[in-house]
Amino acid sequence: MTHASSLHAARRRWPLARWVAGIVLALCVVLPVYALATGHAFMLALMTRIVVLAIAAVALNLVLGFGGMVSFGHALFLGLGVYSAAIPAFHGLDNGLLHLLIALAACGLTGLATGAVALRTQGIAFIMITLAFAQMFYFVFVSLSPYGGDDGLRLAAGSRLAGLTLTQPGVLYAVALVVLFAALYGTRRLVAARFGMVLRGARINERRMLALGFPTFRYRLAAYVISAMLCGVAGVLYANLTQFAAPSYMSWAMSGELIVMVVLGGMGSIMGPLYGAAAMLLTEEALKSITDHWMIIFGPAIVAVAVASRRGIAGLLAGPAGAGTAATAAPSPAPPDAAPGNDARPADARSTAQPAPARLEVSGLVKRYGGLLATDNLSLELETGSIHAVIGPNGAGKSTLIGQLSGEIEPDAGRIVLDGRDITRLPVHTRSLLGLMRSYQITSILPEFTVLENVLLAVQARQGHSFRFWQPVAQQPQLRDPALAALREVGLDAHAHTPAGVLAHGQQRQLELAMVLAGEPRVLLLDEPMAGMSQAESQQMTALLSRLRKRYALLLVEHDMEAVFSLADRISVLVYGRCIASASPAEIRRSPEVQSAYLGDEA
Amino acid sequence: MSFNLFVIQALNGLQLGVLLFLMAAGLTLVFGIMNFVNLAHGSMYMMGAFIAAALYNYTGSFWLAAVLLAPIMMALGMVLDRIALSRLYDRDHLDQVLATFGLILFFNELARMLWGPSPVYMEVPEALGGAVQFFGIRYPAYRLLVLAAGLLVALGCYLLVHHTRLGMLLRAGATHRDMVGALGVNIRLLNALLFGLGAVLAGVAGLLAGPVMSVQVGMGEPILILTMVVIVIGGIGSIRGAFYASLIVGVVDTLGRTLLPALLRGLMERSSADIAGPAIASMMIYILMAVVLALRPQGLFPVQRG
Numbered sequence: 001m002t003h004a005s006s007l008h009a010a011r012r013r014w015p016l017a018r019w020v021a022g023i024v025l026a027l028c029v030v031l032p033v034y035a036l037a038t039g040h041a042f043m044l045a046l047m048t049r050i051v052v053l054a055i056a057a058v059a060l061n062l063v064l065g066f067g068g069m070v071s072f073g074h075a076l077f078l079g080l081g082v083y084s085a086a087i088p089a090f091h092g093l094d095n096g097l098l099h100l101l102i103a104l105a106a107c108g109l110t111g112l113a114t115g116a117v118a119l120r121t122q123g124i125a126f127i128m129i130t131l132a133f134a135q136m137f138y139f140v141f142v143s144l145s146p147y148g149g150d151d152g153l154r155l156a157a158g159s160r161l162a163g164l165t166l167t168q169p170g171v172l173y174a175v176a177l178v179v180l181f182a183a184l185y186g187t188r189r190l191v192a193a194r195f196g197m198v199l200r201g202a203r204i205n206e207r208r209m210l211a212l213g214f215p216t217f218r219y220r221l222a223a224y225v226i227s228a229m230l231c232g233v234a235g236v237l238y239a240n241l242t243q244f245a246a247p248s249y250m251s252w253a254m255s256g257e258l259i260v261m262v263v264l265g266g267m268g269s270i271m272g273p274l275y276g277a278a279a280m281l282l283t284e285e286a287l288k289s290i291t292d293h294w295m296i297i298f299g300p301a302i303v304a305v306a307v308a309s310r311r312g313i314a315g316l317l318a319g320p321a322g323a324g325t326a327a328t329a330a331p332s333p334a335p336p337d338a339a340p341g342n343d344a345r346p347a348d349a350r351s352t353a354q355p356a357p358a359r360l361e362v363s364g365l366v367k368r369y370g371g372l373l374a375t376d377n378l379s380l381e382l383e384t385g386s387i388h389a390v391i392g393p394n395g396a397g398k399s400t401l402i403g404q405l406s407g408e409i410e411p412d413a414g415r416i417v418l419d420g421r422d423i424t425r426l427p428v429h430t431r432s433l434l435g436l437m438r439s440y441q442i443t444s445i446l447p448e449f450t451v452l453e454n455v456l457l458a459v460q461a462r463q464g465h466s467f468r469f470w471q472p473v474a475q476q477p478q479l480r481d482p483a484l485a486a487l488r489e490v491g492l493d494a495h496a497h498t499p500a501g502v503l504a505h506g507q508q509r510q511l512e513l514a515m516v517l518a519g520e521p522r523v524l525l526l527d528e529p530m531a532g533m534s535q536a537e538s539q540q541m542t543a544l545l546s547r548l549r550k551r552y553a554l555l556l557v558e559h560d561m562e563a564v565f566s567l568a569d570r571i572s573v574l575v576y577g578r579c580i581a582s583a584s585p586a587e588i589r590r591s592p593e594v595q596s597a598y599l600g601d602e603a
Numbered sequence: 604m605s606f607n608l609f610v611i612q613a614l615n616g617l618q619l620g621v622l623l624f625l626m627a628a629g630l631t632l633v634f635g636i637m638n639f640v641n642l643a644h645g646s647m648y649m650m651g652a653f654i655a656a657a658l659y660n661y662t663g664s665f666w667l668a669a670v671l672l673a674p675i676m677m678a679l680g681m682v683l684d685r686i687a688l689s690r691l692y693d694r695d696h697l698d699q700v701l702a703t704f705g706l707i708l709f710f711n712e713l714a715r716m717l718w719g720p721s722p723v724y725m726e727v728p729e730a731l732g733g734a735v736q737f738f739g740i741r742y743p744a745y746r747l748l749v750l751a752a753g754l755l756v757a758l759g760c761y762l763l764v765h766h767t768r769l770g771m772l773l774r775a776g777a778t779h780r781d782m783v784g785a786l787g788v789n790i791r792l793l794n795a796l797l798f799g800l801g802a803v804l805a806g807v808a809g810l811l812a813g814p815v816m817s818v819q820v821g822m823g824e825p826i827l828i829l830t831m832v833v834i835v836i837g838g839i840g841s842i843r844g845a846f847y848a849s850l851i852v853g854v855v856d857t858l859g860r861t862l863l864p865a866l867l868r869g870l871m872e873r874s875s876a877d878i879a880g881p882a883i884a885s886m887m888i889y890i891l892m893a894v895v896l897a898l899r900p901q902g903l904f905p906v907q908r909g
Contacts, residue, residue: 070697117893120900124640124839127700128831129896132889135828139885146878252824256704263701295712302705306698307690 017317021271024278028180032173044169045241046285050278051176052237057261057273058183059230064259065268066191067223068203069119070127073134074258076114077107077228079141079250081235086245087147089156096159096166096236103232110137111228115221134250141247152246155239166240176237180274183230188270192472194460199223200268201446201457208444211406212519213432213461222467260302266314275313357384358419358435358522358553360405365414367400367577374400375411376577382523382553387545389556389564392574393597398557399441401574402525405555406438407431418523432461435522439529441557443508447501451492451511454500455483458518486518490544506537513544523553530560538563565589573597607740612861613854618746618815620853621753625808626830627837627845628760629801635840635906636773637794640696641688642703644805644830645823646710651676651806652818653718656725659813665728672810673803680802684795692794707824715820725813749811756807757846764842773797829856832888836895838902848903852888859887 028051035044056078063069084103088094118129142150158167166172190196202209202216209216239245248254257280265276283301287294311318360382367375374397382388390398403409405416407428416424423431446454456473459482460466473479487493490510495503500511509529516524529545530538542563548554549567558564564571565585572582575597581588588594630644654675658668687706691699731745764770772793775783784790808826809818816822833852837844864880871879895903 064697070700072700117896120896121835123696124634124638125835125900127640127696128835129892132828132832132835132892135825136886136889140882143881143885144878252828253708256700256707259697259701259704263697267697293712293716295708296716299705299707299709299712302708303687303702306694306702306705307687 017271017314020317024271024274025181028177028274032170032177036170041169044173046281048169048173048176048241050274050281051173051180052234052241053258053261053281054274054277055176055180055183055234055237056231057258057265057277058180058187059227059234060258061262061265061267061269061273062187062190062199062227062230063220063224064262065266065272066196066203067199067220069220069224070259071118071130071224071227072127072252072255072259073114073130073132074227074231075250075252075254076134076137077111077231078235078238078254078258079137079245079247080106080110081232081237082239082242082245082249083141083147083153083235084232085159085236085239086153086155089159090147090153092156094157094160096161099159099236099239100233103236104229107228107232107235108225111225112221115224115228119217119220119224131252131255134255135252138247138250141250148246150247152244152248155243155245158240158243159236166237167243172237172240179233179237184270184274189472190469191270192474193470194466194468194473195219195222196469197453197457197460197473198466201449204446204448205444207408208440208446208515209457210428211408211432211438211440211444212458212515213429214457214466215427215429219466260305264305264312266312266316269312269314269318272312272314279313354551355384355435355520355522359383360436360523360553360555361415361417362405363415363417365401365404365416366412367397367404367409368412373577375404375414378414378574378577378579380572380579380582382555384522384553385550386569387549387554387556387567389558389568389571390574391558391561391564391571395576396574397577398574399527400577402438402527402555402557405525406436432519433464435520436525437516437519437521437523438525439509439512439516439527441527441531443505443512445500445508445512445515447499449500450497451487451500451503452480452483452496454511455486455514455518456480458486458515459483462518462520483518486514489517490514491540506533509533509537509541513541517548521552523555524548525555527557528559529556530558530563542567608861609858610738610740611742612858614742614746614750616854616857617850618750618753618853619857620850621750621757622808622812623826623830623833623853624757624846624849625753625804625811626826627833627849628757628842629797629804630830631834631837631840631842631845632773632797633801634834636797637692639688639692640699640703641798641801642700642827643683643706643710644801645827646707647676647680647802647805647823648809648812648826649714649820649823650679650710651802651809652725652813652822653714653723653809654806655810656723656813656818657718659725669807669810672806676803676806677799679806680799681795683802684798688798689791689794710823711820718820720820722817722819725818727814745814749815752807752811756804760804760842769796829888832892834902836892836902838905840906841902841904844902844904852891855891856888859884863887 028047032044032047035047056074059077060071060074063071081103084106085099088099088102114130114133118126118133121129141147147153155167158165160166161175164171166175191200198209198214198216198219202214202219206216238249261276261280262273263276264279265272265274284294284298287297362381363379365375365378366373378401380388390401392398400409404411407426411424414424415422418434418436423434423436446457449457456479459479460473463478484493484496487496490513492507492510492514495507500508503511513529530541533541538560545554545556545567556564556567568585570582571585571588572579573588573594574580580597581591581594583591626644626648630641633639633641651672655668655672658671659665662668683706687702691702727745731748733744734741735744735747764773772783772788829852833845833848836852837848860881863884864876867876867880867883870876
């Protein structure tokens, strides 16, 4: 595809979403001016409500849409923000900056504490715990009788900011709109920056992210706290809109409505929360004008939205499914200046330097599952410059061995020592940063990201300091150059901007290897890299591995015997978790014990 | 705080505990077996209470109402499963949360349309109107019935899950769902039965709670959230865990609300104790949950898998 035609394709795919976004944002500016000029107080109030709740929805979208954390308690932070204005105002403090500071501190600390507990779990438990924490604060405010308890508290005075009072309708709207625009732009930057890449990656494939060396918990917690604080800001604005604070602002119903907004608008899209907030509140108003019992229609409508579609309004605007997740997620990186396919630099002219030599020693490793011995007193060594292959029939414990070496499975006994350092009890991501990296028997990549983005993440993990919230990763040469070098090494550079999910199986295996290489490993643990490959692909992979031998200490688990015997310097044979032979390929070929194990001569 | 009051409050706590168990038994099975987030379970509780009150007022007999309620709730649960929930089995949790949130709004509005916004009162059945005397304590007979009925249902659940063919399929389905399907068991029917059974149990909880608490729109959600706390503490999918955690949560919550304010009054000024007491008391079970999660993220009695 030439440069011009790719631009054309981009223009064809984008216009509707862009136009709608532009029109909606313009309406946000123009309509209130009209409403103010013509005295439509109700219209202005409704628009303010849309904008303020859209800010809260943007906050929720960060954890729900981009981070994949289904928080059913985000109204808690909205409510804390509301009380952060109402309680100081009750005591005669009407400084808006103070209100904001209290909201940021209260939501930040509460988010940190509740997030640290809730994020220890996932799935259903996470949903229930976030809901329970919100309910806890709800009851606390119900029982705070000095501040109105269940009956709520009138906002005694509007927040004053730079000589303006936020309770004035025009002023409140203008401030809310500025905050919303800032939040939308901030999200756009954040999700394309290093931090956002890790957050989104952890939603798609957490195991791979850990294996790359990212402590995903910290990133999730940081996103949760940021989201809580933004929600608190929305709360301060909301207090000035309703001029009232009540525990019901942090009830489960409010949390549910925020989720509806995010999903209706389109999860994990930048503009989605604004669309969702507008669509939901306008539907609500329309239904209210038909019947008092509007929820009898609204409830089933939500069920229908849940059953029908996941992509929401932003997804519909972006065109048919599969038009590229980058379209709904984040601005995709620009194509490289030179067409990558024409880049005919030879593979060995790469910038990757020779890594420091490594030595991995395993001694007396034991892993039991009930009565089954998956690893039986196993010892082996790996050294830079040689390939140690592990073979054995299915169920011999080969993948269990790799799992223990990489840190995903905890051994019952034995020691794993890397360059004299005992790493037996270190977590996966720490081992990865020490240079011990693995590939999986079943390909583990991030299918929604482009090929280049997959590898960028691996480079990023190696460089550390991924708590960067602003600079798009695609524009950072210190990430891009090593990533492209790794792609060149495995021969995938022509596909750099293809979504990884659409690659052929063999190419996905190559991509996984590129990710591992880009993490600058010293020890490579490869779990059946040739599994499911065509003969031509296997031969390519064999050639690649033999080139890599010089640089790394390589452990190869593989069923393709042709590849094993041509590559390995040493072969260990596992049967029922026990190493029955460990010798050179020539000796293994002759060993009667190995032959009987493979030919089933046990009887 | 007299000893008698302590015993009465402890009994009240156990009574809340058995109500929570009736809710938790159905919900934890749906969570554990089907990996399904059903927020509408609280609505089944509310519908059960309203329908029971209507039946009771119409027939004049609490017992007849109880007998009629069971098949109605079974049907309601199974219909709900077929119309809406079964479409969401294989979807991710977010869709399930969203859909069942919509169902809560629907049922709350439905109840408001059918029975009005103000609470409906359900009388304690005449035969149980009195109080029972033991160890010098007077305790309402009806509340003892709630306790006994709850324990009986708990025993029934245990027998069903551990000593019947259906229970064996349920337990097998909890750990090896695909395998049970592959063995030729009608998983769809099993799922529908499970929802129906859960609805019956929730409905019975609503019936039992009716004469003690007021029957009103929105009564399902507070108890749903308490039930979720129970399930998290007990371990998702574990009936045994749900049983113990229900009793723990019921007793801790009830005793906390009565004992803590009194305790704080001894420690600080009366005015601040009157504010802090209820506030801290309402946080107790959530703090308990946080502590359990910090020590054992899988809950106290996790289901053994693998």
